Amino acid sequence: MTRVSLGDASLTNILARQGAALRAEVQSASAEVTTGKYQDIAQALRGDVSPVLAIDASLARLAAFKTTATDAAFQTAAQQAAITGLSSLASGITTTLLGSRDFPTPVQVNSIAADARGRLASAVGLLNSQATGRAVFSGMATDTAPLGGSDDLLAALELAAAGSTTAGQVSAAVTIWFASATGYGTFYQGAAALSPTPIALGESADLFTTALDPAIRDTLAGFAMAALLDRGILTGDAGERAILAQTAGRQLLTSEDSRITLAARIGTVEAQIETARTRNASEETALATLRLDIGSVDSYEAATRLETARAQLESLYLVIARVSRLSLVEFLR
Amino acid sequence: MSITSALSGALSGLSVTSRQAELLSSNVANATTPGYVRRELGLRAAMLGGTGQGVEATGVTRNLDRHLLSERRLALAGDGDRSLRSTLLKRVEDSFGSPDSAGSLAARLAAFDQALVEGASRPESRARQQAILSTAQSLTAGFASATDDIQQARINADRQIASEVGKLNATLTQLQTLNIELRSFSGAGRDVSALLDERQRLVDSISAIVPVREVARDLNQIALFTTGGATLLEGSPAVFGFTAVNTITPETTLAAGGLSGITINGSPFATAGPSSPILGGTLGALFAVRDELATKTQGKLDAVARDLIERFSSAGLDPTLTPGSPSLFTDAGAVFNPLYEVGLAGRLTLNAAADPAQGGALFRLRDGLGALAEGPPGNGTLLTALRSTLNLAAPLSSIGFTAGTRNFAALMGDLHSDSSALRLSAEADQSFAATRLTALTDLEAENGIDTDQEMQALLVIEKNYAANAKVIQTVENMIDLLLRLGA
Numbered sequence A: 001m002t003r004v005s006l007g008d009a010s011l012t013n014i015l016a017r018q019g020a021a022l023r024a025e026v027q028s029a030s031a032e033v034t035t036g037k038y039q040d041i042a043q044a045l046r047g048d049v050s051p052v053l054a055i056d057a058s059l060a061r062l063a064a065f066k067t068t069a070t071d072a073a074f075q076t077a078a079q080q081a082a083i084t085g086l087s088s089l090a091s092g093i094t095t096t097l098l099g100s101r102d103f104p105t106p107v108q109v110n111s112i113a114a115d116a117r118g119r120l121a122s123a124v125g126l127l128n129s130q131a132t133g134r135a136v137f138s139g140m141a142t143d144t145a146p147l148g149g150s151d152d153l154l155a156a157l158e159l160a161a162a163g164s165t166t167a168g169q170v171s172a173a174v175t176i177w178f179a180s181a182t183g184y185g186t187f188y189q190g191a192a193a194l195s196p197t198p199i200a201l202g203e204s205a206d207l208f209t210t211a212l213d214p215a216i217r218d219t220l221a222g223f224a225m226a227a228l229l230d231r232g233i234l235t236g237d238a239g240e241r242a243i244l245a246q247t248a249g250r251q252l253l254t255s256e257d258s259r260i261t262l263a264a265r266i267g268t269v270e271a272q273i274e275t276a277r278t279r280n281a282s283e284e285t286a287l288a289t290l291r292l293d294i295g296s297v298d299s300y301e302a303a304t305r306l307e308t309a310r311a312q313l314e315s316l317y318l319v320i321a322r323v324s325r326l327s328l329v330e331f332l333r
Numbered sequence B: 001m002s003i004t005s006a007l008s009g010a011l012s013g014l015s016v017t018s019r020q021a022e023l024l025s026s027n028v029a030n031a032t033t034p035g036y037v038r039r040e041l042g043l044r045a046a047m048l049g050g051t052g053q054g055v056e057a058t059g060v061t062r063n064l065d066r067h068l069l070s071e072r073r074l075a076l077a078g079d080g081d082r083s084l085r086s087t088l089l090k091r092v093e094d095s096f097g098s099p100d101s102a103g104s105l106a107a108r109l110a111a112f113d114q115a116l117v118e119g120a121s122r123p124e125s126r127a128r129q130q131a132i133l134s135t136a137q138s139l140t141a142g143f144a145s146a147t148d149d150i151q152q153a154r155i156n157a158d159r160q161i162a163s164e165v166g167k168l169n170a171t172l173t174q175l176q177t178l179n180i181e182l183r184s185f186s187g188a189g190r191d192v193s194a195l196l197d198e199r200q201r202l203v204d205s206i207s208a209i210v211p212v213r214e215v216a217r218d219l220n221q222i223a224l225f226t227t228g229g230a231t232l233l234e235g236s237p238a239v240f241g242f243t244a245v246n247t248i249t250p251e252t253t254l255a256a257g258g259l260s261g262i263t264i265n266g267s268p269f270a271t272a273g274p275s276s277p278i279l280g281g282t283l284g285a286l287f288a289v290r291d292e293l294a295t296k297t298q299g300k301l302d303a304v305a306r307d308l309i310e311r312f313s314s315a316g317l318d319p320t321l322t323p324g325s326p327s328l329f330t331d332a333g334a335v336f337n338p339l340y341e342v343g344l345a346g347r348l349t350l351n352a353a354a355d356p357a358q359g360g361a362l363f364r365l366r367d368g369l370g371a372l373a374e375g376p377p378g379n380g381t382l383l384t385a386l387r388s389t390l391n392l393a394a395p396l397s398s399i400g401f402t403a404g405t406r407n408f409a410a411l412m413g414d415l416h417s418d419s420s421a422l423r424l425s426a427e428a429d430q431s432f433a434a435t436r437l438t439a440l441t442d443l444e445a446e447n448g449i450d451t452d453q454e455m456q457a458l459l460v461i462e463k464n465y466a467a468n469a470k471v472i473q474t475v476e477n478m479i480d481l482l483l484r485l486g487a
Helices: A008-035 A050-098 A106-127 A150-160 A167-179 A214-230 A238-295 A299-325 B004-028 B068-096 B106-122 B126-187 B193-207 B282-312 B363-367 B381-390 B408-446 B450-486
Strands: A197-200 A204-205 B039-048 B050-060 B212-217 B221-226 B231-234 B262-264 B268-269 B329-331 B349-350
Touching: A008 A299, A050 A106, A050 A197, A050 A204, A050 A214, A050 A238, A050 B106, A050 B408, A106 A150, A106 A238, A106 B193, A150 A167, A150 A214, A167 A214, A167 A238, A197 A238, A197 B106, A204 A238, A214 A238, A238 B262, A238 B329, B004 B039, B004 B050, B004 B450, B068 B126, B068 B193, B068 B212, B068 B282, B068 B408, B106 B126, B106 B381, B106 B408, B126 B193, B126 B221, B126 B231, B126 B282, B126 B349, B126 B363, B193 B212, B193 B221, B282 B329, B282 B381, B282 B408, B363 B381, B381 B450
Parallel strands: none
Antiparallel strands: A197 A204, B039 B050, B212 B221, B221 B231, B262 B268, B329 B349
């Protein structure tokens, strides 16, 4: 007789296996619903995880660029503020200086000279200003103020102009000193310009401005010429003193152009930084969206999966309960 | 006398039905015993002098499907092999860190890159220099812990081989003993089903270790061979030899003689390749894990570590470095030797000159590792250069990993993808092997005890017993009737 039978263990095994599979499915789907992360991201991406890694690395880098662009923006803003300050210091005295030959008394030259000396000190103070503990015109020597005190500057100039008897000689000596590497070049305590700072992928902001910039030198030279009068240069020669004051005014007037140019150049960098920040922000948003797209679970889909698995598991429990009562032994009582 | 024949016939019926009930109770009792094979009593009509003399038991038969059994054993070996491989590859993948977690090698690299960018923008900031240092240390720590994990997996495999070999030797000895018992009991004509069940269970237990072919011999004897051709049991058992080691470093290999291979009866056999007789089960897979899979992964990790070192020691990057002195990433503090790449990932350390904890100074990250004194604090040139060396597409100089020209982040991404892809493909293999094993196990279970059917048989046995008893009662009445005739 051919045996027609099905071992008890067979059904038990099948039900147990189906139960285990469904419970695993419920577990993974519920974890995905609650965390929004794939339980196995490698499987979801079919083994190629490079896109997710690239996006994560880009997001980390963008976070860094956010910081560096802010740093750079801060630096340029501080420089821009100092240059604006220099311009307003200069413009407040230029006209008066230009008219100094028409002054009725030498005393007025003295008072304008005193004013110029004060403005020189303010100008040096502006250039020595710090942004978040960083000297902004010192180039790489961020821990050092770019210039010494204004009195030291004037003392050095007096030495350079010693023996001069005419306003022309004094102004020439001042101009030469400011242009010279051994004059103003050594008075400058900073270092070479900062290296370009990264602000976006493949893009750097050039923070080139130091106190050695011609616009700054010319402005300081203008203030210094007038300030020297206050230190008593060309004493006794009222005519030459008035001429020197006028030369100083002309020097400040001509330096106006280079200050504007410098401000415009820094402004270009500021604009570049701002564009980079905007671009970084939009790139970050786009990448974050893409990251969600490829690296995160569609919660609707995961919830559907969870619900399906739950319903299947409940049906399975029902089947187990029914089938296990289905035995001949039950009926042989 | 035909009436007495009827009596003895009915008696034989009674005795056979009780024997059937006995077997049936054993079947029902063992309904869930693994390895138990259903028994049946063979019957035939007893003949004596050409006439029927009742019923006679021919012996107990085990309903065993030999073909299915042998297929299931092979599937068991295949499943053991695949699951060990995929477990190892999963472990390797985990040791690199899940790609979407903050602890992964790629995430550590991204943090280092981020710190370099931020450092280049404010080179004077001690906090940012510290961030560069600690992210670089976290990167080297990631390489080191991945190396540890891989080597730990090799040690575990080595120990497991020792335990599997021990189990194999012990089981083969037990099988030999059983063979001897079976020979004597079978010769005496006794029911040996229980011994056969036990032997089958023992063979099952080693068939996961090596794939086994069972060959039947006379008098219920068996001989065992691996599918690769090694004799496991033929009269006397084979003796496997293996020695476990205590420590395994990346440099320890079978080829270099630091690890034990396998011997059978004292002669060495290959543990990999077409000539190896032990492949296909967990034993072969453990050797593959120890000598091939883990080693290859270590090689890839070393290749990536080497690329990192070489990027940072490229000429002209750090002008303060004298030729022949180590760069930011070092091989255990020294210059990397291209001839000694094995295990580099585990030895990767940060240059002590930049680490205040090791007597170095943070400013050397900015001013160069050979700098004697601090330079201008705002000098970000070197930091920018360090960062761009990471993002430079450069060819891979090591042959441990797929060649190509890529930047370091892409290389790291490839390392992650490679380990994930290998794991997924091993898991696909494993799930195929598991499905096959499940299908065969289900088939075997279908041939197992069906209590419903046993209950049906019990009803038949009960009915037969009653019928035979009725025959005896009737014969007795007939004999009584005859005896009363004479009274």
